[in-house]
Amino acid sequence: MRKSSAFLFGLAAVMFASVGVQAAEEKKLNLYIWSDYLGEDTIARFEQETGIKVTVDVYDSNEMLEAKLLAGKSGYDLAVPTGAFFQRQVQAGVFRPLDKAKIANLANLDPKLMKSAAAFDADNKHGIVYMWGTDGIAHNPEKVAAAAGKDAPVDSWALLFDPKWAQKVSKCGLYLMDSPSEVFPAALKYLGLDPNSNDPKDLEKVEKLLMAVRPYITKFHSSESINALANGDICVAMGYSGDMFIAASRAEEAKNGVKVEYNIPKEGAEMWFDFMAVLKDAPHPENAMLFINHVLKPEITAGISNKVFYANANAKATDLVDKSISGNPAVYPTEAVLNNLFVKKTPDQKAERLRTRIWNKIKTGK
Structure with a gap:
């Protein structure tokens, strides 16, 4: 035209x-x-x-x-x-x-x-x-040794997910990440299961595992653990590798006598x-x-x-x-x-909904 x-x-x-x-x-x-x-x-x-x-x-x-x-x-x-x-x-x-x-x-x-x-x-x-x-575990060596003994498994997810150890370190403060997408794969790995599993039976095992340690978790948070560790307010936290090293650096800069160490759990962990x-x-x-x-x-x-x-x-x-x-x-x-x-994979929608329901139950403890 x-x-x-x-x-x-x-x-x-x-x-x-x-x-x-x-x-x-x-x-x-x-x-x-x-x-x-x-x-x-x-x-x-x-x-x-x-x-x-x-x-x-x-x-x-x-x-x-x-x-x-x-x-x-x-x-x-x-x-x-x-x-x-x-x-x-x-x-x-x-x-x-x-x-x-x-x-x-x-x-x-x-x-x-x-x-x-x-x-x-x-x-x-x-x-x-x-x-x-990576995702892993940071701890205060002095406080963990005092609360759980020198044989505490600081290089294992057991420190968080085994009630025996979680109860002991809860005396000096235990933070878990407020993110099911981070916690579930770690728990599955600890159980010897596929960390990317969408199987409802596997997710039920995670629910049982986390509910057993729920009474010992001081707080669910994904970033407050940095200052809490650096200030000596808590002794164990699950977190992102860099965040945990920031906590160690801040403690060192503050010269407050607090030491923070980070470990990639021996069972394996997420690389992201x-x-x-x-x-x-x-x-x-x-x-x-x-x-x-x-x-x-x-x-x-x-x-x-x-x-x-x-x-x-x-x-x-x-x-x-x-x-x-x-x-x-x-x-x-x-x-x-x-x-x-x-490396974490995207869960399907059905598994995502189930994870969310389980996570809400865990956080409320009901």
């Missing part, structure tokens, strides 16, 4: 103006990220270099993040979900494909780790690995990847791509690892990471330990 030249000229002008508006994205970025998960100057350097003002909101569980993302219109540009949750959110259309042409520093990423991460997102289309780590991804309805997607590219600078990535005590996927950053971190097998596990770790 032919159009008049005047109409076509007008249409072209409108389209050009539209492109101009998109190019002139406002100097803002809204980041939704885990608590205690940025370097000392990650944000400040980005703001200084780009003039973009960053607003940071935090969460402390994947369940909290997912509820916000699936509700839509969150107003956030970037989020940092974990593996199986990220996979489910990609399938639900929560994230937009990365504009890799605008992220030159993608070349810094470790190809081997990114290949592993592609199990959650084919061809790493929607996200990049931000940090990776956190992805940085841009929301499909992000109000500032171009700024989000700029921020991802900023984070992937070797010195920025290393600065984050040095602050939060997590391993990263940036091969060019390794030499810049503090040797006390890069050389720590609890942060960068040995091959033998890696072989005993598992």
Whole structure:
């Protein structure tokens, strides 16, 4: 169909103006990220270099993040979900494909780790690995020895899941993560079962196991354990590896006589990847791509690892990471330990509903 030249000229002008508006994205970025998960100057350097003002909101569980993302219109540009949750959110259309042409520093990423991460997102289309780590147990050696004896199994899930030991360490405080997606796989692994099992009979065994230790759990929380351990208020906590090392670092800085140690349980534990991804309805997607590219600078990535005590996927950053971190097998596990770790898979909806019902029962103790 032919159009008049005047109409076509007008249409072209409108389209050009539209492109101009998109190019002139406002100097803002809204980041939704885990608590205690940025370097000392990650944000400040980005703001200084780009003039973009960053607003940071935090969460402390994947369940909290997912509820916000699936509700839509969150107003956030970037989020940092974990593996199986990220996979489910990609399938639900929560994230937009990365504009890799605008992220030159993608070349810094470790190809081997990114290949592993592609199990959650084919061809790493929607996200990049931000940090990776493990779930495990942190303890205060002095307090645990006093409460449970020097033979307490600090390198085993038994410290949390065996009533004999849970009762003893409850005297000095025991925190469990407030996240069924973290606790259930660990409990299944302890029972010698598939940590990704959706079998109702296996989940019933987990319920029985956790109800037996429920009276000894001081609190369910996924981030308060950092300060509680650092201050000596509790003696045992299940947590993310980096969080537990932050607790140890804060105790050391405070010079309060508290010592915190972290172990990957000998039965095996979860190895997870956190992805940085841009929301499909992000109000500032171009700024989000700029921020991802900023984070992937070797010195920025290393600065984050040095602050939060997590391993990263940036091969060019390794030499810049503090040797006390890069050389720590609890942060960068040995091959033998890696072989005993598992990656969490997305449970089916039926299993998810059952897990939620069981978890609510466990938390209320009824």
